[in-house]
Amino acid sequence: MVENLVIIGSGPAGYTAAIYAGRAQLQPLVFEGFSAGGIPGGQLMTTTEVENYPGFAAGVQGPKLMQEMRQQAQRWGAKLIIDDAIAVDFSQYPFTLTSADTLEVKARAVIICTGATAKRLHLPGEEKFWNNGISACAICDGANPLFANADIAVVGGGDSAIEEALYLTKYARQVHLLVRSDRLRASKTMQNRVFNHTQIHIHWQTSPLSVDGDQVLRCVQVQDNRTGVIYNIAVSGLFYAIGHTPNTQLFQEQLELDEAGYIKTQGKSTATNIPGIWAAGDVQDHIYRQAITAAGTGCMAALEAERWLSEQRASLVSFAA
Ligand SMILES: Cc1cc2nc3c(=O)[nH]c(=O)nc-3n(C[C@H](O)[C@H](O)[C@H](O)COP(=O)(O)OP(=O)(O)OC[C@H]3O[C@@H](n4cnc5c(N)ncnc54)[C@H](O)[C@@H]3O)c2cc1C
Known part of the structure; x- marks a missing residue:
């Protein structure tokens, strides 16, 4: 049997694509992932x-939001499988996907x-304060409120580190930018x-070593790479801006990726370089x-696939006729 549409991934992009494709009666099969x-x-x-997700005036817990999206996708007929796609063959049509539980799907x-x-x-110390002082998204x-008028550290020296540092000055009293080398890689x-x-105070050639606190984050211990001197900076927040890894290993030999490994999409669409394959969400952004942008592109991909x-x-x- 050949599936109309297989969606790989179950974040906001995957579930939104599943909701739209389900409503278009495509009965999409979703590999929701497991550990990859x-x-x-x-x-x-x-x-x-x-x-900041629209529709929730009082905010919403991340897992609750995802559970709602999952149920909405199921309600519209999406077939959900908790499993990783471990191999794909996009060189032949229909496409072949293999999952970890050795399910082969066309x-x-x-x-x-x-x-x-x-x-x-x-x-x-990072695990204890992840989401409770430590974050990767300003x-x-x-x-x-943890960061209101507080001191915050940002780790990184590229464009995103600078964007994060500048953004955080809206809330923080002082932002300590921890830069490993003696220069910034930004424009x-x-x-x-x-x-x-x-x-913004830049700590050149400085690397974080550990974090400490009680109920909340209180300080980051850093080392001056030139002198070896170790010291503490009192902070309520630590933001990593050292990059993201797109989950595209599976597609390396199959699709066009950019130099950082993100899937290339064409113009304003979510189309990849292979007709019949689209990419949505952070894997291409x-x-x-x-x-919300992941959900938006998930919607675009489903509409494009349906058309x-x-x-x-x-x-x-018309060929048969
Ligand atoms: C701690 C944290 C807090 C955040 N807070 C916010 C916030 O407040 N507001 C906001 O707008 N954004 C927030 N973000 C960013 C937001 O979560 C992402 O932009 C969004 O989740 C991207 O959605 P996505 O669908 O592209 O991918 P993801 O959410 O990354 O989902 C990817 C999915 O693909 C699956 N997968 C991967 N490989 C495979 C495979 N081989 N086979 C099958 N499945 C696979 C994974 O299991 C996962 O389900 C936060 C991110 C983090 C890490």
């Missing part, structure tokens, strides 16, 4: 309060929503914005990386 590239439900399963269309994983440093967590314009900002499948069917009918 995150857990079923995606990145929001690892957070508490989501305050598909007329595929939407890839495998997301990305924020890089972490795994410092001693836009998601910066407005948390000159961005660098100047940081150099001229009175609330290194700029916005938000639940493409209809066109294929129409051309088969």
